[in-house]
Amino acid sequence: MKYTIKSKQNNSKMCLVCGTDNNLSLKARFYETENDEVVALFTPRDHHQSYPDRLHGGMASAILDEIIGRAIMSRYEDTVWGVTAELTLRYKKPVPLNQELKVVGRITSERGAIFEGSGEIILPDGQVAVSATGKYLKMAIDKISSKEFADNEWFLVDDETPVDEVEV
Numbered sequence: 592m593k594y595t596i597k598s599k600q601n602n603s604k605m606c607l608v609c610g611t612d613n614n615l616s617l618k619a620r621f622y623e624t625e626n627d628e629v630v631a632l633f634t635p636r637d638h639h640q641s642y643p644d645r646l647h648g649g650m651a652s653a654i655l656d657e658i659i660g661r662a663i664m665s666r667y668e669d670t671v672w673g674v675t676a677e678l679t680l681r682y683k684k685p686v687p688l689n690q691e692l693k694v695v696g697r698i699t700s701e702r703g704a705i706f707e708g709s710g711e712i713i714l715p716d717g718q719v720a721v722s723a724t725g726k727y728l729k730m731a732i733d734k735i736s737s738k739e740f741a742d743n744e745w746f747l748v749d750d751e752t753p754v755d756e757v758e759v
């Protein structure tokens with residue numbers, strides 16, 4: 592399936608998943624799609640492994656958590672953020688290291704202050720390696736971060752060739 596990209600989301604400095612200044616981070620980039628999903632591109636490295644040649648399950652969980660959390664930001668143009676209350680994963684196939692992978696996430700329901708979402712890590716051959724569903728509490732940014740932090744550590748990384756389309 593081809594996803595047409597609407598916009599790129601911000602990265603942070605120190606987040607384990609999207610932190611540009613964190614050497615251990617997955618350094619994932621996130622894109623909002625025309626069909627209200629969020630797609631991420633990331634390349635897991637050797638320091639993210641569990642058993643040899645496979646991504647640690649906790650890291651797989653981290654990127655799936657973040658993609659669902661970011662799907663709510665997309666819906667509310669960054670005025671609503673998600674705090675994870677529950678996350679359930681199904682590890683179907685090992686996730687390889689040192690090759691670019693795709694992750695897709697979306698909101699599946701909203702009820703008051705709670706939203707639910709789902710996401711998948713997709714292997715280069717198109718198979719789903721890990722899937723997740725999660726339940727989150729909506730939060731305003733001032734309940735999570737100071738304005739100073741947001742101003743200094745949440746920014747658009749625009750040093751790459753623009754991505755217009757992602758095929759999953």
Ligand SMILES: CCCCCCCCCCCCCCCC(=O)SCCNC(=O)CCNC(=O)[C@H](O)C(C)(C)COP(=O)(O)OP(=O)(O)OC[C@H]1O[C@@H](n2cnc3c(N)ncnc32)[C@H](O)[C@@H]1OP(=O)(O)O
Binds near residue numbers: 660704728736742745
């Ligand atoms: C500028 C910034 C840069 C940022 C830089 C980069 C970051 C860019 C990434 C963005 C995307 C991140 C995505 C990853 C997001 C995390 O990783 S967040 C980190 C991990 N999660 C946490 O730390 C959460 C820790 N837990 C908590 O803080 C609290 O337990 C919670 C989840 C806020 C709930 O608080 P609480 O006091 O229990 O809430 P409470 O008032 O009792 O309940 C509120 C409502 O929720 C319901 N509820 C609570 N828990 C549940 C549940 N598990 N199931 C169902 N209902 C529930 C209650 O029933 C209640 O409902 P109502 O009665 O109002 O109808």
